[in-house]
Amino acid sequence: MSARFDAMGMVVSDMAASVAFYRRLGFAFPDGAETQGHTEAELPGGLRFMMDTEEVVRSFHTGFEPPTGGGRTSLALRCDSPAEVDALFAEMADAGSRVELKPWDAVWGQRYAVLLDPDGNGVDLFAPLPADE
Numbered sequence: 001m002s003a004r005f006d007a008m009g010m011v012v013s014d015m016a017a018s019v020a021f022y023r024r025l026g027f028a029f030p031d032g033a034e035t036q037g038h039t040e041a042e043l044p045g046g047l048r049f050m051m052d053t054e055e056v057v058r059s060f061h062t063g064f065e066p067p068t069g070g071g072r073t074s075l076a077l078r079c080d081s082p083a084e085v086d087a088l089f090a091e092m093a094d095a096g097s098r099v100e101l102k103p104w105d106a107v108w109g110q111r112y113a114v115l116l117d118p119d120g121n122g123v124d125l126f127a128p129l130p131a132d133e
Contacts, residue, residue, distance in 0.1 A: 005047070006047065006048065007040070007047060007048035007049070007050050008047070008048075008075075009050040009051070009052065010049075010050070010051050010052075010073070010119075010121065011051075011052055011053070011054055011055060011057050011064075011066065011119075012051050012052070012054070012118070012119055013033070013053075013054060013066065013119055014118055015033070015034055015036065015037070015039070015051065015053050016034035016035070016036070017118040018051055018117060018118050018119070019033045019034040019039065019051070020034065020050075021033065021092075021097060021117050021118055022038050022041070022049070022117070024091070024092060024095055024097075024122065025077060025088070025092070027040045027041040027043075027049060028042070033106055037052060037053045037055060037056035038050065038051070038052045038053075038056055039051055045055065046127060054066055066119075072110050072124030073121050074114070074120070074121060074123065074124055075121070075122070075123050075124065076124040076126060077124065077125055078113065078126060078127065079111075079125055079126065079127040080127065081127050082103075082105075082111035082127050082130075083133040084127060085111040085112070085113055085125045085126060085127050086103050086105050086111070086113075088125055089102070089103050089115070089125055092115050093115075097115045097116070097117075098115065098116040098120075099114075099115060100112040100114035100115060100116050100117070100122060101113060103125075105129055106126075108128060109127060109128060110126045110127060110128055111127050111128075111129055112124065112125070113125045113126075114128045
């Protein structure tokens with residue numbers, strides 16, 4: 001037997017808000033996902049990004065309580081260019097997304113920015129900076 005990474009799941013407080021947020025970032029959820037208790041978006045390479053409402057999780061884990069405080073998970077989304085990081089960040093911020101860190105040129109050689117999803121999870125946007133010539 002060999003376990004392999006297949007999917008990442010996230011518990012959300014408001015499915016409609018979460019689906020709208022991740023759709024703006026390019027995740028392809030099926031029509032009607034915002035009204036469901038569970039939804040999935042297929043990612044490149046066949047991986048899946050899954051979201052379940054707190055109510056769905058409580059249906060099989062009766063003692064479930066959402067965590068409090070800051071998020072401990074983040075997703076990192078690679079953009080095609082530093083300009084795309086800036087443009088996508090601006091689009092998301094203009095749409096009302098919470099901003100954790102505005103775009104900057106990180107010392108590790110990437111244009112980087114951090115948004116927060118509706119539940120406070122970090123969503124990092126990054127792209128390699130052009131190499132010095």
